[in-house]
Amino acid sequence: MVSTETSLLLACSNNLAAAVEQVASAVVAVNARQRIPSSGVHWHSGVVVTTDRALKREEEITVTLCDNRTVPATVAGRDSSTDLAVLKLPETNFPTAGIGDSKSLKVGHIVLAVGRSGENGISASMGVINAVGGAWRSWYDGQIDQFIRPDLTFYPGFSGGPLVDATGCVVGINTSGLSRRSNITLPITTVNRVVSQLLEKERITRGYLGLGMQPVHLPDNLQQTLNLQTNTGVIIVNVKPDGPGDRAGVMIGDILIALDGTPMRDSAQVLAMLEPERINQTLNAAMIRGGNLVQVAITVGDRSMKF
Incomplete structure (x- = not known):
């Protein structure tokens, strides 16, 4: 006689196996590097999402489908800042992934x-969500809408594959390429946004000031003299010739303390002000120059990241 506990465990096991089976038909192997292929997800008809780092070459790429057939694929776009890439397939008559809600995690x-x-077909690894958080930026200046860190094993070839909830719905794309310390998952909102832009423009558009900067602490006497409400800013250490900052008259040694009234304490806050909708808009930069407070109008440029 099977105990209640055993029955519950068996039901849970069967449900997890069913979740893997549900998504497996939309998971592909991406053959774009030597040795072990990466994984990808048939996101919608003829479009496969994988990681940028999965593509060690941009020609002679093939994709292995759920029925073990191998078909050619072309790069539609890639973005190193979010570690996402999009492939187009001539084959469309196989299932697409069921997309879930990463915000519910x-x-x-x-x-x-x-x-x-x-060679080995589908593989799976089970774990739990270790941490969730708000929006963040990658080391490569990519805007990630939600922090998701699963506590499970990413076996070789898992990067570019899906993170799946207990119902078999995809809640993100797994990557080992954005964090120096752990594997993370890119949320659905980020994947959809990047995929849409890559399919439309083949590139990612971002605002650009053409300035190199680093955080700096402001001396107490300078804060008092200028009646500042902040004790930190970012000092300009490089100005790209003919860049937006250069054309606005920004100089090496200037200290940026605010953009459009928002205090700037580090370069990440500056980058957060440079979303695509800011391109060609003018930002009012409050700067310290030679011990005086000056205002500089900078028109945000377009830094297009093409694959």
């Missing part, structure tokens, strides 16, 4: 990482 939720290799 909570610490402790059971999740599955799923991958596909050319």
Whole structure:
């Protein structure tokens, strides 16, 4: 006689296996590097999402489908800042992924990482959500809408594959390329935004000032003299010739303390002000120059990141 506890465990096991089976038909192997292929997800008809780092070459790329057929693929666009890439396929008559809601994830939720290799087929790893958080920027200046860190094993080839909830819905794309300390998952909102822009423009557009900068502490006497409400800013250490900052008259040694009235304490805050909608708009920069407070109008430029 099977105990109640055993029945519950068996039901849970069957449900997880069903979740993997549900998503497996949309998970592909991306053959764009030597040795172990990466994984990808058939996001919508003829469009596969994978990681940028999965593509070690941009020609002679193939994708292995769920029925073990291998078809050619072309690069539609890639973005190193979010570690996402988009492939176009001539083959469209196989299932697309069921997309879930990454915003519903909570610490402790059971999740599955799923991958596909050319030889061994589908693989899965089970764990829980270790941490969730708000929007953040990658080391490469990519805007990630939500921080998601699963506590599970990313086996070789899992990067570019989906993170799946207990219902079999995809809640993000797994990557090992953005964090120096751990594997993370890119949320659905980020994937959809980047995929849409890559398919439309083949590139990612970002605002650009043409300035190199680093945080600096402001001396107490300078704060008092200028009646400043902040004790930090960012000092300009490089000005790109003929860049937006150069054309506005920004000089090396200037200390930026605010943009459009928002205090700037580090370069990440500056970058956060340079979303695509800011391109060609003018920002009012409050700066300290030679011990005096000056105002500089900078028109945000367009830094296009093409693959």
